[in-house]
Amino acid sequence: MSELTWVDNQGILFDNTVSHKIRRLADTTEATRDVSEGMRVALKINTAEQGYPYGLRPGFVRVLADIAWKATQKRPIICDGQRLVDYWKRSRGNNFLETAGEAGYTNETLGGHFSINGGFSGDEGELFPCGENSDLGGVEVGTAVCRSDALWVLSHVTLHPLFGISGALLNGGFDCLSGRARTRILDGLNPYLFNGQRISSEDRKEFQLRALESHCAVRTAMEDRVYYVNYLWDITPQPEYYPFSEAPILNNLGFVASHDPVALDAATYALIREHAPDAARIGNMNFEEVLGYAEKVGLGSLGESPEHLS
């Protein structure tokens, strides 16, 4: 068993398909360590905005949904919150479900109960503390997440204009909050950095710190029963909430998993840097700083190298 494992994209055969690889990854990293029969597991995913063409394949989620189902003997909850900011002005829950359905995210395909984290409005949440010395104090965690017994954060890794990388740290924290909490963390920043929009490095850093603090609240809500998988597949320059994307910046690298989001995102970042040396320029990232601060607030530890499986 390994705390941090990377299953690459090599040697795919009939008996070593992507599904086999994800299953092996879940085994190796003890995905079901914190769950038992009867528990409700929430799988937090990223559903793509209309126009974003590289959304995570539902089948990749399904493999882990089946593992959760088998471990708990209950259908898992598969959820995502409404958009960070509603680009197409389709903020209602019914539109969210329609958009997700068009991308293939349904109860039938995902193998669980697909629901909106935060309800129809996106505002349904419960307040949890972010820890001592927090600027935020507390944030409202979406109900589909905080009312579950365990959380699996399944992240489609992309670059992110504000956070650097959209992976375990962002998807398991900021993205798990209610809409109103995310608005508070965003604090007026425009997350769509195109059409001439820009952001100062100071504002970016403030956002990153607040987003990491909010991750502490999610872990508190889940009593640390959180497991993370990063899908390094179609790593696009734009994140899933964008209404478009350019082509992926590198070939698919496989999947990384851990119970430690800092180690996981650090390994993810290292892999991206190794295979796409100019990724930092593309995303204008300061992600090392993000990782350092994440470790400082107690979300995990840096330095571990992933066990490499093929």
Added chain:
Amino acid sequence: MTEYKSEPTKWTEMSGPVQGGRDTYQTKSWNPPKHTWGPYTETGPAKVWFAEANATNWTESMICKAKDLFYEAKLNECFDKGDEVAIKIHYGEYNRTAILRPEYIAAIVEEVKACGGHPYVVNDTTLSYHTFNNMATSQYQMEGAIRHGYTDATFGCPVLIADGFSGEDDYRVDLPEGLILKETYIGRAIAEADAMIVLGHARGHSITMYGGVLKQLGIGCQSKRGKYITHLAHWGDPHDAIGWPKFTDQCPGTACKFHKMCDDSCPRNAHKVFEHGKQWFPEKCRLCYSCQVTCIFSGMTGVTFEENYFPNAMIAHGDAALGAMKCFEKGKVGFINHAIDVVPECDCFPWAGLAICPDVGLFAGKDLIAVEMATLDAIDNAPVSPGSVADEKGVKQGEDKFRLVNGFSPRITMSAGEKIGLGTMEYDLVNYEPVLTPENAQKWQVRGAGHKPTTVRLRETFHRHDLATEVMPFKRTEFNKDWVWNEWKKYDPFKGETPA
């Protein structure tokens, strides 16, 4: 902060997190009551369209008649093109069998879409109701809904829970007009819709005696908070028991074989069994019915309701229905009652009794109370079904069936509803009978007007590839002359004699 940032386009009305406490709850939020809401019928009787529950040809299919009534009653005028239209139904308790068939819902969704509306099907979460309730959480309720065939795939539009994952996604609506309630809470997927089509399953109900379209509003549109207040939680003194469960001296305590189920029934641990009865902690109780219903479902009488509770709850759910109506402009809500499988109890029961009368038909209109009155009168005028609870109680055709079966007349609700402006009890019934013409026969088929009939399409297929001729002549054994010519005649109902 620097100047180049743009404003977020959502949740901007909230300057910060909602502050706790009922005095500040949602005071800074959007206020759902519409300025132009009000009873649809201002004077005189309201029109209600009726189609009977029978069919002998294409046009008389109940599904086709439901679509016809949608247009006859001008429900298509409840919304404009591009409007978000909530289709309110009851998702049904797990293991419930007498629920509205998915086809009826799909039929209306199809027509809302055909008219340019943007439909989605909704129901709210419930309170716990009993130990094994399936509808109190979004996840469980959706699992049950899927089992009933209520899915995006069957309806062709999103199917969701109106008041969020936990039942807390709601808006408060003030009710100065209410006879009992002065406020209620409506699920946001309903409160934020532009229009609503309410599809009611007309049948009995243990608390409100009858449940049709009004109950879809008075309970079905209420979020958890709305349901608590409509249940009259904490109303009166605990000794009066009106807004509280009534613990009787009939509880056998730990001798009751259901006592563990009973203890488990409360989501707040507000009661506990002891050797000779039940200990109750009213400060924890919020009146969800769980203890009462679990006890009654188990055939016991230890926890029950105060007698005057039911009429008061009926009036209160009329008030709550007004809360839902106030979320819409006048004329933006349409109603269809399906008097089909008219069973004695609610769709929130995890079983279904025998129907108290044969299927009656469909009722459609824009006046809530008129549609309900037409439905109730027709059910009362229908024959009593043999073997049903109505039959067991000696109910006669023409009598107030739900009063005799469940205890109080549903007309209490209707009268109270009329008083607060929900509609009129007077109605003109328009009997709708479709005319069998080639156009009408094709109109609502799977490929309707303007499309090739199935046979014509198959003609083209068979022209290219005739699957039957290809293998003809079919092989047959030598036929048995006794059976082909004589034996079957013994079973002929007119000429034959059934063999011993």
